[in-house]
Every structure is written in structure tokens, then in C-alpha cells.
Amino acid sequence: MNGVALAMLAEPLTEIYDPTGTGRVLFAFFVAIAETERENIRETTLEGLNADARKGNHSGRLPIITDNMLYTLLRRRANGESREDIRLDPIIPHW
Incomplete structure (x- = not known):
């Protein structure tokens, strides 16, 4: 030292x-x-x-991507949309 x-x-x-x-x-x-x-x-x-x-209280940050957002994102990818097109949607955060 x-x-x-x-x-x-x-x-x-x-x-x-x-x-x-x-x-x-x-x-x-x-x-x-x-x-x-x-x-x-x-x-x-x-x-x-x-x-x-x-007690049912969960500390920490709220999830950035909710289950509904994830479902929508995966459905859109399965339908052939590009990551760039999905990323430009203001509802879906950058990933």
C-alpha cells in the first residue's frame, strides 16, 4: 500500500x-x-x-417492461417486425 x-x-x-x-x-x-x-x-x-x-410489499424499482409489453413485443417479433421498428414505438423501451 x-x-x-x-x-x-x-x-x-x-x-x-x-x-x-x-x-x-x-x-x-x-x-x-x-x-x-x-x-x-x-x-x-x-x-x-x-x-x-x-406483508405483500415488494421493494425496489417497478419493472421497465410489463408482462403485457413483453407479450406485445414477442408477438410483433414473431410477426416479422424488426427490432428497429419495434424500438421506435414509444410504448416499448429501448432494448
Whole structure:
């Protein structure tokens, strides 16, 4: 890790730590804490999404292409229309 250093501004650890030198253990500790926090956030988010799904609420973006749009698109392709002609239809998004 060239050029990376950790500057602790508060007591009792006031110093600049190099990840390849004496600060190696300190860097490893902070990495472990960050990974643990990231996993906690992920688990909490998934629990919330699952709870919403059990209530019938589904989070996230709405589908860009609805089932009706897909049916129309596939029917038009089966009837020989080109992708370009279908793409120019304002109801069908770019694909």
C-alpha cells in the first residue's frame, strides 16, 4: 500500500501509522470492524426486505417492461417486425 497512512489525532494513539510497519495490526483491526459493520447492515437490510415481502410489499424499482409489453413485443417479433421498428414505438423501451 504505497502512500497510505493512518493519522490518529486523538489521545492516547496520536501518531501516524503505516500499514506495512507498526500500524499493521491497527489497520487489520479497523478492516475487521468495517467488515463486521458492513455485514450487520446487509443482514438488517435483508431482514427488512423479507419482512416487507411477507406483508405483500415488494421493494425496489417497478419493472421497465410489463408482462403485457413483453407479450406485445414477442408477438410483433414473431410477426416479422424488426427490432428497429419495434424500438421506435414509444410504448416499448429501448432494448
